[in-house]
Amino acid sequence: MTAALLEAENLSKHFTLGGRFSPGGPQVLRAVDGVSLAVARGETLGLVGESGCGKSTLGRCLVRLYDVSGGAVRFEGRDITHLGEGALRPLRPRLQMVFQDPSSSLNPRRRVADLITEPLRVHPGPGGRARGRGEIRDRLHDLMDLVGLAREHLDRYPHEFSGGQRQRIGIARALALEPSLIVADESVSALDVSVQAQIINLFMDLQDRLGITYLFIAHDLSVVRQISTRTAVMYLGSVVETGDTETLFHRPAHPYTEALLSAVPVAHAGEARRRRIVLKGDVPSPLNPPPGCRFHTRCPKAQERCRIEPPALRDVGDGRMAACHFPNE
């Protein structure tokens, strides 16, 4: 894919747990293990998976909040895998992140106006000169209008806002420097349902108006279906399926995707319920992943071959890619 704005190639992130003196010596946790993924300009790629599958770690590697253990990350066609802090800095304005919990990512002692304009004061404006006071003020007003915050709240502190309003502040901050890509990590999961819908709408409106590309990380499948054009499913550190969102939700190729979708309780009266596939047991530990296909221990379709040979992500038709020896039609 040449039009990719952000690309991961065979990306890995390993953490070492314990030291020389812990029983059994240090252990290697393969949080992300050989993931290849591309986010095209203007699209929203939804990244779903259960807790511990490595989706957040992958998100943080892609914006280089973490150093990468192996593979490559390319942003706007440029290899940023091994760039140092200084070299990354000019790229940061275009590559932003919105977190899950706005109350822990916003400084409680700063006013909203300072929080939102901080990126504008830290990063130089076009041409490398510092931004003037008037310029910053104008931009602040634009941003507050853009995310739906009232201007009379400029001088309030984060704790004076509700969860939804705080998330709007976090989004305004990420938008301040006109990013081309935002990685949103569980950005709506902590919100009440009625408020969550407002923030999903905000993300979608911003994309329409500003043409931002999103990597939208979430565990809630109905949210991902609403917001993303394409979806990638992760299991135990690897991507097991990618595809156009509608196709993937309608005709999942990987048995894990199928089971995951079938487990979502359906709230709407008119929606036909999927045949529930209840998976046995728990996700295996990423410290000691099973050999062969990592899903074989819980897969209802597993066969001998799955226990030995790890399946590669391959084209299974209709623009779907699946890492399975026996994908669904």
Place this chain on the structure above:
Amino acid sequence: MPEAADEPLLRVEDLCVSFRSERGLLRAVDRLSFTVAPGEILAVVGESGSGKSLTSLAVMGLIDDPNAVLTGSIRYRGRELVGLPRRELRKVRGDEIAMIFQDPMSAMTPVYTIGWQIAEQVQAHSRLTRRQARARAVDLLGEMGMPNPAIQVDRYPHQLSGGMRQRAMIAMALSCNPSLLIADEPTTALDVTVQAQILRLVEQLRRDHGSSIVFITHDMGVVAEIADRVMVMYAGKVVERGPKPDLFATPGHPYTVGLLDSIPPMAGAKPRRLPAIPGAPPSPADRPDGCPFGPRCAHRHDSCRVDPPLYRRGRQDVSCTLVPEGADA
């Protein structure tokens, strides 16, 4: 009450929970009445601050804040629990009514094995010896679908996954065969595939033991999955209640309608924008006068300045002034 042909297991009447504060008495739960029939699963739905968790703590007699003021009546099998001496209450709790929480770690002590903790509970409420109690713990864990219960029984809570910990807590709650189980967001912290397993377990519990279950959740999908009857709470009040099929097919209160519409659909056409409810739920400190949902309601009119009572509509009760006009007598 018309449905009181056979005596309900639990009858809560005019329950108010208030807190003394520097701004006067804050009423968190406001004149709440409901019943739970034997063998019934009642889902209590609401967003943060709706008073749903506080209601369950009140039923368990677990509100020990010195600034809390509790009035009203909570009758279990016709016996009044409000004002019951601690020792008496303690016998009801555990023997008759048990509770499970969202976070099992907060309900268990980290320094003893799960087997020890279950056995302690069993011994406190029966005459079994230590060895018998331990055997009972192994049986219970097995019933909860825990693999190798004889080995798991000697593990500490931190050694278990979230789903397994939740099973251990359910095993502990069920150790004395309670007739009423109160489950406060028991699946909220779990992944959907594990949530499906736990919901199945709850249904099995009702089938095998005939227990009644009060299931507190914010997730309408889970409600659709498991409930017989639904009670929707907003700002400390019941805004709507009724049998599940009726409530999902013809929700009567604008808040219930909004809550259902806010959830992105899992199938069918995607809405361009989600029909979100504007604003955020009010905190107990600044609840509006009149109908609590008024400020966020699209149908607000003059008569909403008076807090509406629950009107009967078919098999539903709806607290909205719009209902009488459209009510089927």
